Amino acid sequence: MTTVPPSTPTPLLEARGITKRYGQVEALRGADFTVYPAEVVALLGDNGAGKSTLVKAITGTILPDQGEVYFEGRPVKMHSPMDARELGIETVFQDLALVPDLDPAGNLLLGREILRSGFLGKLGVLDRKAMHARSAEAFERLGVRIQDVQAKVIGMSGGQRQGVAVARAMVWASKMVLMDEPTAALGVVQAKNINDLILRVKASGVAVVLVSHNMQHVFEVADRIEILRLGKRVATFRKDETTIEEVVSAMTGLTVQGAA
Numbered sequence: 001m002t003t004v005p006p007s008t009p010t011p012l013l014e015a016r017g018i019t020k021r022y023g024q025v026e027a028l029r030g031a032d033f034t035v036y037p038a039e040v041v042a043l044l045g046d047n048g049a050g051k052s053t054l055v056k057a058i059t060g061t062i063l064p065d066q067g068e069v070y071f072e073g074r075p076v077k078m079h080s081p082m083d084a085r086e087l088g089i090e091t092v093f094q095d096l097a098l099v100p101d102l103d104p105a106g107n108l109l110l111g112r113e114i115l116r117s118g119f120l121g122k123l124g125v126l127d128r129k130a131m132h133a134r135s136a137e138a139f140e141r142l143g144v145r146i147q148d149v150q151a152k153v154i155g156m157s158g159g160q161r162q163g164v165a166v167a168r169a170m171v172w173a174s175k176m177v178l179m180d181e182p183t184a185a186l187g188v189v190q191a192k193n194i195n196d197l198i199l200r201v202k203a204s205g206v207a208v209v210l211v212s213h214n215m216q217h218v219f220e221v222a223d224r225i226e227i228l229r230l231g232k233r234v235a236t237f238r239k240d241e242t243t244i245e246e247v248v249s250a251m252t253g254l255t256v257q258g259a260a
């Protein structure tokens with residue numbers, strides 16, 4: 001187990017002592033979580049450990065009962081995903097949150113549509129040409145291959161949809177992208193594409209938080225790994241200094257790991 005070395009920069013995001021209850025269930029019991037700038041950090045834990053709840057708490061999707069979130073060293077309160085967006089944080093949720101009847105461009109630019117300009121300024125009409133051009137450029141830059149950018153996403157394969165959702169988050173995130181199970185429904189080639197995307201985003205200076213059960217995926221792309229167990233962080237590792245066995249032991253609690 002590794003603690004943070006002395007030369008480590010100020011965390012981009014730090015969650016401290018987050019608690020969240022759903023009735024009798026304590027989903028988070030004082031969870032901590034740290035993300036450094038431009039790193040890929042995997043958030044791992046067994047089913048029900050609280051990973052999705054923690055992701056929601058640091059993206060303004062739910063309000064925690066207790067605890068603080070610091071962003072670039074300052075305390076922040078996120079009341080909605082819009083608050084997170086304003087900080088440069090984008091999220092790819094398990095359900096992808098795409099609009100099935102829109103094409104990839106419409107989904108990429110959802111809430112950020114480009115309007116046609118008229119004599120008196122912006123008209124309330126979508127500039128589809130500009131939207132398609134902008135999206136095609138974004139997909140190209142990210143290496144996401146979309147055969148027909150004008151086809152509705154409802155007719156696309158799971159992997160293509162995932163590509164659209166991940167690209168949307170990556171295009172707009174200036175500081176951090178969170179991905180909850182990005183490769184869950186993907187084949188080997190598609191999972192590799194997502195890995196390539198993650199590494200591209202990291203190279204552009206944006207941090208990536210990855211929630212995944214896929215150990216191979218995690219060990220391919222993550223710089224660090226943080227483990228949640230029963231709603232608390234129980235260990236942190238540098239990927240280069242650990243093994244899958246050690247990580248699995250920390251997740252299951254079969255060996256004692258010092259708290260991070």
Ligand SMILES: Nc1ncnc2c1ncn2[C@@H]1O[C@H](COP(=O)(O)OP(=O)(O)OP(=O)(O)O)[C@@H](O)[C@H]1O
Nearest residue numbers: 022025026027045046047048049050051052053054
């Ligand atoms: N909206 C909710 N209402 C009630 N209980 C919830 C809700 N969301 C999460 N929980 C409970 O909180 C605990 C943590 O759930 P969470 O989904 O955060 O875990 P997870 O680590 O993401 O699990 P998984 O890997 O299975 O997705 C679980 O016991 C879950 O049943």
